[in-house]
Amino acid sequence: MRAYVMRRILVSFLVIVGVSILTFSMLHLVPGDPVRLMYGQRPVSAETLQVVRHQLGLDLPVPVQYFRYVSHALVGDLGRSIRSNRPVTEEILSRAAPTVQLALSGMLLSTIMGLPVGLLAALKRGTRLDKAIMFTSLLGVSVPRFWLALVLIFAFAVRVHWFPILADTSTRGLVLPALTLALGEAGMVARLLRTSMLQVLGEEYLVTARAKGLSETLVIIRHALRNALIPVVTVMGMEVGYYFGGSVMIETVFGRPGIGRLAVDAVISRNFPVVQGTVLLSSVIFVLVNTLVDLLYATLDPRIRYS
Amino acid sequence: MTRAARSLLALILLAAIISACATPAAPTTAPAQPPTEAVAEATAEPTAALTEAGPASGGTLVFVAGGAPENMDPATTYGNWDARVMRSIFDTMIYVDREKKMHPGLALSWEQSADAKTFTLKLRQGVKFHDGTPFNAEAAKYNFDRFGNPEVGTGTMSQYFTGYKGTEVLDEYTVRVTFDTPKSVFMYCLGDPFASIASPAAIEKWGKDAGQHPVGTGPFMMTEWVPGESITLVRNPDYQWAPEIFKHQGPAYLDSVVFRTVAEDQTRLAVLKNGEAGVAMGVPPFALDELLQDPAFYTIPSVPPGDTSQQMLNAAKPPTDELAVRKAMIYATDQETLAATVSGKTREASHSALARTTLDFDQAAEDMYRYDPEKAKSLLEEAGWVDTDGDGIREKNGNKLQVYWPAYTGEKTFAELLMSMWKEVGIDTRFEALDDAAAWEAAGAGQHNVTNMASINFDASILYPLFHSSNSQGYAFCNFRDDKLDEALTKALNAANDQERSENYALAQRIIMEQALIVPLTTLDSTVAARSEFADLSLDWEDYYLYFYDVYVKK
Numbered sequence: 001m002r003a004y005v006m007r008r009i010l011v012s013f014l015v016i017v018g019v020s021i022l023t024f025s026m027l028h029l030v031p032g033d034p035v036r037l038m039y040g041q042r043p044v045s046a047e048t049l050q051v052v053r054h055q056l057g058l059d060l061p062v063p064v065q066y067f068r069y070v071s072h073a074l075v076g077d078l079g080r081s082i083r084s085n086r087p088v089t090e091e092i093l094s095r096a097a098p099t100v101q102l103a104l105s106g107m108l109l110s111t112i113m114g115l116p117v118g119l120l121a122a123l124k125r126g127t128r129l130d131k132a133i134m135f136t137s138l139l140g141v142s143v144p145r146f147w148l149a150l151v152l153i154f155a156f157a158v159r160v161h162w163f164p165i166l167a168d169t170s171t172r173g174l175v176l177p178a179l180t181l182a183l184g185e186a187g188m189v190a191r192l193l194r195t196s197m198l199q200v201l202g203e204e205y206l207v208t209a210r211a212k213g214l215s216e217t218l219v220i221i222r223h224a225l226r227n228a229l230i231p232v233v234t235v236m237g238m239e240v241g242y243y244f245g246g247s248v249m250i251e252t253v254f255g256r257p258g259i260g261r262l263a264v265d266a267v268i269s270r271n272f273p274v275v276q277g278t279v280l281l282s283s284v285i286f287v288l289v290n291t292l293v294d295l296l297y298a299t300l301d302p303r304i305r306y307s
Numbered sequence: 308m309t310r311a312a313r314s315l316l317a318l319i320l321l322a323a324i325i326s327a328c329a330t331p332a333a334p335t336t337a338p339a340q341p342p343t344e345a346v347a348e349a350t351a352e353p354t355a356a357l358t359e360a361g362p363a364s365g366g367t368l369v370f371v372a373g374g375a376p377e378n379m380d381p382a383t384t385y386g387n388w389d390a391r392v393m394r395s396i397f398d399t400m401i402y403v404d405r406e407k408k409m410h411p412g413l414a415l416s417w418e419q420s421a422d423a424k425t426f427t428l429k430l431r432q433g434v435k436f437h438d439g440t441p442f443n444a445e446a447a448k449y450n451f452d453r454f455g456n457p458e459v460g461t462g463t464m465s466q467y468f469t470g471y472k473g474t475e476v477l478d479e480y481t482v483r484v485t486f487d488t489p490k491s492v493f494m495y496c497l498g499d500p501f502a503s504i505a506s507p508a509a510i511e512k513w514g515k516d517a518g519q520h521p522v523g524t525g526p527f528m529m530t531e532w533v534p535g536e537s538i539t540l541v542r543n544p545d546y547q548w549a550p551e552i553f554k555h556q557g558p559a560y561l562d563s564v565v566f567r568t569v570a571e572d573q574t575r576l577a578v579l580k581n582g583e584a585g586v587a588m589g590v591p592p593f594a595l596d597e598l599l600q601d602p603a604f605y606t607i608p609s610v611p612p613g614d615t616s617q618q619m620l621n622a623a624k625p626p627t628d629e630l631a632v633r634k635a636m637i638y639a640t641d642q643e644t645l646a647a648t649v650s651g652k653t654r655e656a657s658h659s660a661l662a663r664t665t666l667d668f669d670q671a672a673e674d675m676y677r678y679d680p681e682k683a684k685s686l687l688e689e690a691g692w693v694d695t696d697g698d699g700i701r702e703k704n705g706n707k708l709q710v711y712w713p714a715y716t717g718e719k720t721f722a723e724l725l726m727s728m729w730k731e732v733g734i735d736t737r738f739e740a741l742d743d744a745a746a747w748e749a750a751g752a753g754q755h756n757v758t759n760m761a762s763i764n765f766d767a768s769i770l771y772p773l774f775h776s777s778n779s780q781g782y783a784f785c786n787f788r789d790d791k792l793d794e795a796l797t798k799a800l801n802a803a804n805d806q807e808r809s810e811n812y813a814l815a816q817r818i819i820m821e822q823a824l825i826v827p828l829t830t831l832d833s834t835v836a837a838r839s840e841f842a843d844l845s846l847d848w849e850d851y852y853l854y855f856y857d858v859y860v861k862k
Contacts, residue, residue, distance in 0.1 A: 032744025036751060036781070040743075042385040042463050042762050043772035046781035052461050084377040085518050086534065094534045150573055158581045165578050166371075166567060255371070255569035255578075257535035268716075270744045 008294070012287040019283040020276065024069065027272050028062045034082050034270035056082060058272075069276065078280070079273035081266075088277035091262060099258040102250070103243035105174055106181035107236070113182060114189025115232075119225065121190065122197035133190065140187025149180045149253040166255050177254045181247055185239065192235060196228040203227075230300050237293030240286070362555065364542075366860035367563045368841055370853075371575050372588040375535050375568040378518035380510070381503040382453035385463045387763055387851075390500040391588075392538055392566050394852045396437075397503030397523030400428065400447075401494060402550040403848040407666065409494060412550050413442060413504055413524065423489040423803040430480040434548050436506035437528040444482045448474040449507040451484055466768070467496040469800075489803040492766055495666060499765050500852055524548070526559040526856045538566040553857050554843060560859035579604070579836055586837040586844060586853070592651025598836050607835040607844065608652075611851045612665040613764035614773060615657035618712075618725075618757045618826040619750075623786035626708055627756040631690035632734075633823035636710075637676045638683035639732040640725065646829045649721045654829040660774075660819050662830045664850040666766035667799075667809045672816035683732040694733055701733035709735040710756035713749035716742060718759055721828065750784045758784050761831055765849045767812035771796050774819060785824040792818045 035052050053059045057068065072079060078088035114137075121133040156176060157165045163175045200206070201224055209219045248260035259278055266274035374388040381393065400414040414428040434442035454460045455471025470487040477483055486493070496502055509522035521529055526549070527540035541563045549556050567584065569575045572591040578584040590598065590606065598604045620627045620636065627633055642656035655663075659672040692701040692708050701708040710729075714722060719740065726736040736757070741749065750758040760782070762769060772778050775796045776788040795815040802808035819825060833851060837844050843857040 030745070031748035032742075033748065033751065034744070037744050037747050039385055040747060040762070040782070041387060042764060043760075043769065043778075043782035044385065044461075044463070044466055045469075045772055046778050047457070048461055048465060049781055051457055055461070080515070081377075084534070085383075085515060091534060098536075153574065153577050157583075158577050161581060164583055165574060165581070166369075166569065166583050252570045253574055255536070255567060255571070255574060257533060257568075261570075262535065268743055 005291075005295075008291050012291065015287055016280065016283050020070070020073075020280055021066075023276055023279045024066050025062075027270070027275060028065075032270040034058070034272065037270060038083060069273075073280075078277040081274050082271045083269060083274075088273045091274055092259060092277055092281055095257045095259050095262050098256055099247070099260065101174065102177055102181065102247055102256065102258065103240070105178040106185065106243055106247070107240075109178050109182035110185035110189055111236075113186035115193060117186070118190035118193030119197060119220075121194045122201065122228075123220070125194075125198060130194075134194070137187035137190045140183045141191070143184065145180055145184060145249050146253065148183060149176070149250060152176050152180055153253070177247075177250050177256060180250050180253075181243070188239075189232060189236070192232050193228060196231050197224060200224045200228045226300060230297065233293060233296060233300065237289055237296075240289045362560050362843070362857075362859035363862060364558075364560050364562070364859075366561055367565060368561050368585040368855065368858060368860075369565045369567055369578075369583060370586045370588070370855075371567045371569045371578055371584040373568070373570050373572075373575070376538060376566070379521035380518035381450070381462065381464060381501060381505050382460045383462045383518060384501065390463075391852055392540075393503045393521065393523075394500045394525075394847065395527040395540055395564060395855050396521050396525045396529055397500070397505065398434075398525050398548070398550075399500065399502050400497040400504065402552045403495065403498040404552050405846075405848050405850075407495075407848060409498065410550055410552050412498070413447075413548075414497070417494060419494065421803070423491045423493070424486050426484045426493055427477070428482050428484070430482070431548055432480055434524050435545055436509070436524050437522045437543060438506050438509050440506055440508045442504070442524050443479050444476040446507050447482045447504065448476055449510075450504050451482075453510070454502070463501040463764075464496070464499070466772075467492065467502075488801040491802045491804050491808045492666075492768065495766060498848065500847075527564055530563075536568060540564045540566075549856065553854070555857060559856045561855060564855050579838065582838065584838075585841045586835060588833055588835050588853075590653065590834050590836045592649075592653050595652050595834065595836075603839055604836055605839055607837070607846060609833045609835060609846055609850050610655060610662050610664045611763045611831045611833050612662050612668075612766075612849050613762050613769050613831075614660055614760060615662050615830050616654075616759065616761040616828045617657070617660065618828065619760050619773075619784040620824055620826065621753060621756050621758075621784065621786055622822070622824060623753060624756055626692075626703075626706070627710060629690060630823060631686045632692070632708070635683040635686045635732060636729060636734065636826050637820075637823055638679045638686065639729050639734065640826050640828070641678040641728055642828060643678070644728075645721055645724060648724060650829060650832055653832045653834045657827040657830050659827055660770060660816055660825055661767060665764070665769075667812040668767065669813035669816040671813065672820050675817070675820045680728075680732050687733060692733065699730065699733060700735045707735060708733060709737055711737045711739070711754065712757040713739050713741050713746045713755050715746045715759060716740070725828070751780075753786055755784070757826075760784065760825075763831065763851060767816070768800060770812065770815055770819070771800060774815070774824065787822065787824055789818065789822065792822075 035049050035058065039049060057065060069079065080087050081091050084091070117133055117137070121130045124130045153165050153176065156162045164173050165176065206219055206223055209223045247258060248264050251258040251261040259281070262274065263278035266278065372388065372391070376389045376392050377386055378384045379389050379393050379396070381397065384390070398413050400412050402410045402412045404410060413431055413434060415431050416429045418427045428447065430444060430447060436442060451474045454464045455468040457465065460468060470490070472485040472487055475483045503523060506522040509520060510517045513520045519532060526543055526546045528543050529538060530541050531539040542559045542561060544558050546558045569578065572589065575587045575589065576591060576594050579587040595606065598606055620633050622628055642658060646654045646656040658676055661668045687701055691703045694701045696702070722738055726738060729736055746758065749755055760773065772782050774783055774785065774792060776783060776793055779786060792815060795811045795818065799808050799811035799815065802811060835853065840861045841858055842861050843859060845854050845857065846852065847854055
C-alpha cells in the first residue's frame with residue numbers, strides 16, 4: 001500500500017511537470033501578444049508597449065522565460081498577473097473559496113438528490129415511478145445549464161424574492177448557483193446508480209445474503225448499494241474537474257468570482273502567468289482527487305488490493 | 308464506528324468545509340435589501356419629491372457592470388473599468404463641466420504660458436488623502452513625475468505626458484509643470500479620471516501592489532476589494548473640498564457604493580429589477596423600452612467619447628489598397644440601420660472616426676459620407692470592378708472583390724448585417740471568427756483587409772496611436788502613410804493653443820475620411836439604467852463616467 005502511494009505521488013509529480021511544460025509552450029505557440037491586446041481598449045504608442053513587454057520579461061527568449069518561471073515556481077512564486085499586477089497565488093486563492101464552496105455544495109446537492117432517486121428507480125424498475133424518474137433525470141442531464149440558470153433566476157429571484165442572484169457568500173446566495181450545478185449532475189448520478197444497481201441486483205451474492213436471513217433493507221444497503229457505488233464514485237471523481245472548471249458558465253451568470261472564470265479570462269487575454277497558475281492548480285487537484293478515488297475503491301470493495 | 312455513523316460524519320465534515328469556505332469573504336456591510344413597492348410611489352413625481360424631502364444621508368448603492376477593475380494605480384492603468392471606480396475614490400486637479408468649461412478641483416487656479424509649455428497650478432489647501440497624509444505641492448509633483456517617467460507611467464495618462472520636463476515646487480501649494488513641447492490639451496487632461504491624484508505615501512507603502520490599494524482624496528474610500536467580484540467604497544467623512552460643479556458640499560450622501568461585476572446581460576437586468584442593484588451599466592437593447600416605460604426605473608443615455616466602433620481598412624493590402632474600394636465600402640454601409648437593428652437605442656450611428664462627445668470632434672468630417680449604395684456601385688465600376696460571371700461578386704483582372712476580416716469574438720452581432728450590406732454592392736467578405744488575441748495578431752501582421760477598432764478617450768489624441776504611421780507596430784492597422792496626416796496629428800499634439808489643436812485634429816479627421824481609412828459604424832454602448840429611488844446620478848463631462856457624489860436615496 002505504501003509503495004503504491006509513493007509511486008502514485010511520483011507519477012503525479014511527473015504529470016504536473018509535464019502539464020506545466022505543455023501549458024507554457026502551448027501558450028507561446030498560439031498567436032497573441034498579451035500586451036498589445038490589453039492596451040487595445042485604449043491604444044498607446046508602440047514605445048509604451050515595448051516598455052511594458054520589457055517590464056514583464058516578455059521580450060526574453062521563450063526558454064529563458066520558462067526557466068525563470070520554473071525557478072520562481074519552485075519556491076512558491078507563480079509570478080504576477082499581467083493585467084492586475086497582483087501575485088498569481090493571490091489571484092487564485094482569492095477565488096478558491098467561492099469555487100470550492102460552489103463545487104462542494106453542488107456535489108453534495110447532486111448526491112443527496114441523485115442517490116436516493118436512482119436507488120428508488122432501480123428498486124421499482126419498470127414501474128411508472130421508474131419511468132418518471134428516468135424521464136426527469138434525462139431532462140436534468142440534457143437541459144442547458146445557461147438556460148436553467150436564467151429560469152431559476154427568473155422564478156426564484158425576480159418573480160418572488162426568495163433567493164438573491166448576486167451571491168454574497170451566505171448560504172442563501174449559494175442556493176441558486178448550486179442548484180443549477182447540481183440538477184444536471186443529480187440526473188447523471190441517478191441514471192448511473194440505477195444501471196449499476198440493476199446489474200448488482202442480479203448477482204448471486206445477494207441471494208446468499210438473503211439466504212442468510214438478512215433483512216431486505218440490509219441486503220440492499222450493505223450488499224447491493226455498496227457494490228453499485230463503485231462506478232458512480234469513479235465517474236464522480238472524474239467530474240471533479242467539471243465542478244471546478246465547468247462552473248465558468250454558472251460563475252458568469254451569477255456574477256460569482258471563481259477559478260474557472262479566472263482561467264477562461266486569462267486564456268482570452270493571454271495572461272500567461274495566470275493561465276499557468278490555474279492550470280497548475282487544477283492539475284494538482286485533478287491528480288489528487290483521482291488518487292483519492294483509487295484509494296477509495298479499496299474501502300468500497302475489499303477485493304481490490306494495492307500491491 | 309458503524310458505517311452509518313461514518314457516512315454521517317463525512318457529511319458533517321463536508322458541510323463544515325462548505326461553511327468554512329463561506330466565512331473569509333463575508334461582506335463588511337449588509338447588502339442592499341430588495342426594496343419593495345414603496346419605490347413606484349416615490350417616483351410618481353420625482354421633482355416634487357426632491358424639493359419636499361431633500362437629500363438625506365444614508366443608503367448603499369450597488370452598481371453592476373460587465374467588467375472588473377484590475378489596477379487602480381493612476382500611473383499605470385489604462386482600463387475603463389478602473390477609471391469608473393477611480394472617479395469616486397480620487398479627485399482630479401480640475402473638473403470640467405458638460406459644456407467643456409474648466410472648474411477648480413484640487414487646483415484652485417492655473418496659468419498657462421503663451422507657448423503652452425509651462426503650467427502653474429495653485430493648489431487647494433486643507434485637503435487630506437484617505438490615509439491622513441496632506442495633499443500639497445510635493446504630492447502633486449510626485450504624481451506628475453510618475454505620469455511623466457516612461458519607466459513608470461505606462462498607463463493612459465502617460466500618453467499626455469510625452470515631453471514632460473519636470474515639476475517645480477514653488478511653495479507648499481504651488482507647482483509649475485514644464486514640457487519640452489507645447490501641450491495645449493494639458494489642462495483638459497487633468498480633468499480626466501486617469502489623471503487622478505494618488506497619495507504618495509500609499510504608493511510608496513504598497514509598491515508593486517499600489518494598484519490594489521487606491522488611496523485618493525475623493526468623496527469615497529475603498530474598504531474592500533474582492534478580485535473579480537466587488538469593490539466596496541464608503542463615504543469619506545472628511546470630504547470638505549467638493550468641486551463647484553456638484554450640487555452640494557461636504558461628505559457624500561450615500562454611506563457606501565458597491566461596484567459589482569456581472570458579466571451576463573440578463574443577470575444585470577434581473578438584479579436591477581429585483582432591487583439587488585441600484586444602477587446597471589450596459590443594458591441589453593431589447594430591455595431598454597421596457598425600462599423606459601416603467602416609472603420604477605430611469606435611464607441615462609451615454610455616448611462614450613473616443614474612436615467609435617469602426618472597421619479599419621488595410622491600405623497596404625489588395626483590394627483595400629484601392630481608394631475606390633475603400634470609399635465604396637463606406638457608401639455601402641448603412642450605419643443608421645446597423646445602430647437601430649443591432650443595438651436598439653443604446654448606440655448612435657457614426658459617420659467619422661470620432662464620437663461627437665470627443666474633445667476636438669469635427670462635424671465636417673462627420674458629414675462627408677451618407678449611405679448611398681448606388682454611389683458605391685458606380686465607384687467600383689469606374690475602378691474596373693465588374694461582375695462578369697453573374698455571381699453577385701465583382702471581379703477585376705480575374706480577381707474576386709473579396710475582403711478578409713479576422714474578427715473578434717464580440718463581432719458576430721453586427722457582422723452578418725454588415726457583410727450583407729457590402730455584398731449588396733458586390734463585395735464579398737471572408738469572415739473568420741477568431742479569439743481576440745488571434746484577431747489582434749492577424750491585424751498586427753497586416754493580414755487583414757478589415758479589422759474592428761473601438762476605444763474610449765476624452766479627446767482626439769486617440770487618433771495618434773491609431774493613424775500616425777509611426778505606430779504601425781502598435782495600433783495603426785490601416786498601414787497608411789501620408790505626410791499630411793502625420794503632420795496634422797503631430798502638430799495637434801504639440802499645439803500651443805486650443806484653436807491650433809482643434810484645426811489640426813479637424814484636418815486629420817477629414818483626411819481619414821477623404822482617404823476612407825475606416826468604415827465608421829456606431830458609437831459605443833454604455834447606457835446606464837437606474838432605480839428611481841436613487842436620485843441625482845450624473846455622467847461626467849466625458850459623457851461616460853458616473854458621479855456618485857450627489858446621489859441620495861429618495862425617502
